[in-house]
Amino acid sequence: MADNKAKMNLDKNFKVGEVDDRIYGSFIEHxxxxxxxGIYEPDHPTADEDGFREDVMELIKKLDVPIVRYPGGNFVSGYNWEDGVGPLEDRPNRLELAWRTIETNEVGTxxxxxxxxxxxxxVMMAVNLGTRGIDAARNLLEYCNHPGGSYYSNxxxxxxxxxxxxxxxxxxxxEMDGPWQLGHKTADEYGRLACETAKVMKQVDPEIELVACGSSYREMPTFAEWEATVLDHTYEHIDYISLHQYFGNREEDLENYLAQSVGMDDFIESVIATCDYVKAKKGSDKEINLSFDEWNVWFHSNEADKKLEPWQTAPPQLEDIYTFEDALVVGMMLMSLLKHADRxxxxxxxxxxxxxAPIMTEEGGDVWMQTIYYPxxxxxxxGRGTVLDSVISSPTYDSEDFDEVPFLDAVSVMNEEDDELTIFAVNRSQEEDLAFECDLKGFEDYDVVEHIVLENEDVKARNTADNPDNVTPHTNGNATVKDNKVVADLSKLSWNVVRLKNNK
Structure with a gap:
């Protein structure tokens, strides 16, 4: 990097949009x-009266998760919700075909x-439009939301x-576009079914919001055409369209891995463009927003999962143990979401x-936080409040998939209620610190109250049950305010949180 200086310009009056707290949601699938x-282990020493692990609950509450998607995922496309309600002794064991396990239905709706x-x-509840359809969806909604006097509410x-x-x-x-999905459908087949299901569900409860399936990931061969077709069918009856995306450093190319959030930005912007194309085509006043309801790093456990024997109950599947470099990517994926907070x-x-997951458990034992927990x-x-429209100048590099990738990735969030401003920043450079400077137009009385840094000399460093604090953040960052500018040294390969507060 010939020039190790990067600059960010903020103006209190230039805003991207308000952060919906639900942008920090998560997901629990069977x-x-x-x-x-995981969340449920009746014989665990910390289990409460309902069998839920209180040690896990404590770490979840620290995250302040506003919404959790349930029960899937691929699982939902073969799920009969009736199996998971009523007396435990009457609930069946089922072959769970998505992940080839046995589902006991001990935990249900x-x-x-x-x-x-x-x-x-x-809760963001998913209905089965794979092996089932309109009838099961309306019945589940009636069971959950109707006050009483009908069969399922009673x-x-x-x-x-x-x-x-x-x-x-x-x-x-x-993920109804995916050939791996039980009941996989074409865009027209799914669009018609989603439309009719949406109409019926909103008759049962007009106050609900509905999410239609978008593409399972950016590289799907039907991407964009799928969204356009599905929205053509459903536009006036749904409220959001979904996006899913996972990244992984399979090729051991760190430069390219750290650039993947550039692709995530493009994915989001392409889906927004498709939504607005359909809006224009229909002459509609309605705006469809986005639900990025699956995102993360996922690749470490792929080979181990191929070796699992089928038809076990709750085997250890998809148990990625995350590295420090994964935490940087997760941090930048979070920033991608924030940069598009308007949609x-x-x-x-x-x-x-x-x-x-960011939280790992041992059966009968401890709970611990992965590297990705911290960003x-x-x-x-x-990161709650209003995202500001940042202008960034930074040295760049070219990677395998992307050109002119900025070494600095950053976003800022203003919380007017608490008189606070937070800057999230990642230095992608593997070699040099970045001399960071940020103009603060409209924040003349703000001072730095904390500069949190997550860094590690070993990009493959992990937290484990035996060494749960191997990768943890510190508060020794050197950000200060001088002449109404934040100045800081951003360590090579680091996640930074610079918190400022009005001192008046």
Missing amino acids: LGRAVYT NEFMDWANKADTD LRKEHGYEEPHNIKTWCLGN VKMACLAQLVNVI YLHASKY
Whole structure:
């Protein structure tokens, strides 16, 4: 890097949009150990009266997760929701075909709602549009949301839940563009089904918001055409379209891996453009927003998962143990979401516990935080308010997939209620620190109160059950305010959170 200086310009009056708190959502699927020995383990020393692990709950509450998607994922496309309600002794064991395991149905809709209430989070419920359809979706919604006097609302009362759950966010299936999905459909087939299901569900409860399936990831061969066709069918009946994306450093090319968030930005902007094309085509006044309801790093466990014997109950599936470099990528994916806060209104880190997750458990044992826990924690805690439109100048590099990748990736969030400003920044350089400078127009009385840094000399450093604090943030960053500018040295390969507050 010939020039190790990077500059950011902020103006209090130039705004991207308000952050919807649901951008910091997560995901629990009936997959691997996410539920069983993850959030739920009745025999664990910390288990509460309902069998939920309180040590796990404590770490989840620190994240302040506003919404959790449930019960899938690929799982939902073969799920009969009726299997998971009513007396435990009457619930069947089922072959779970998406992940080739045995599902005991010990935890179902009501138990998960109990957990969500304890976790102080809302639920984004998904309906099965793979092997089922309109009827099962309307019945589940009636069971969950109708106050009483009908068959399924009365059934809920019989099961011990007098008051409705009032779930207000619903996914119309999962990844229906994917050939791996049970009940995979063409865009026209799915669009028609999603439209008719949406109409019926909003008759049952007009106050719900609905998410239609977008592409499973940016590289899908049907990408963009899928969105356009699905929206053509559903536009006036749904509220969001979904995006999914996972990254991984399979080629051991760190420069290219750290540049992947550039592709995430492009993915988001392409979907926005497609939504607005359909809006224009229909002459509609309605705006469709985005739900990025699966995103994360996922690749470490791929080979191990291929060796698992089928038809186990809650085997260790998708248990990526994350590195320091993965934490940087997760931090930049969070920044991509924030940069598009005007249209990305919900997002779900997939997933929350054990399965490609920031939180890991040992059956009967401890719980610990992965490297990716920390950027997620920082963004959720300090990234609420209004995203400002940042202008950044930075030296760049070319990678395998992207040209002119800036060494500095950064975004800022203003919280007017608390008189705070937070700058999130990553230095992508493997060799040099960045001399960072940020003009603060409209923040004349602000001073730095904290500069959090996540860094490590070993990009492959991990946290483990035996060494849970191997990669942790510190607060020894040197950011200060001089002449109404933030100045700081951003260490090579570092995640930075610079927090400022009005001193008047």
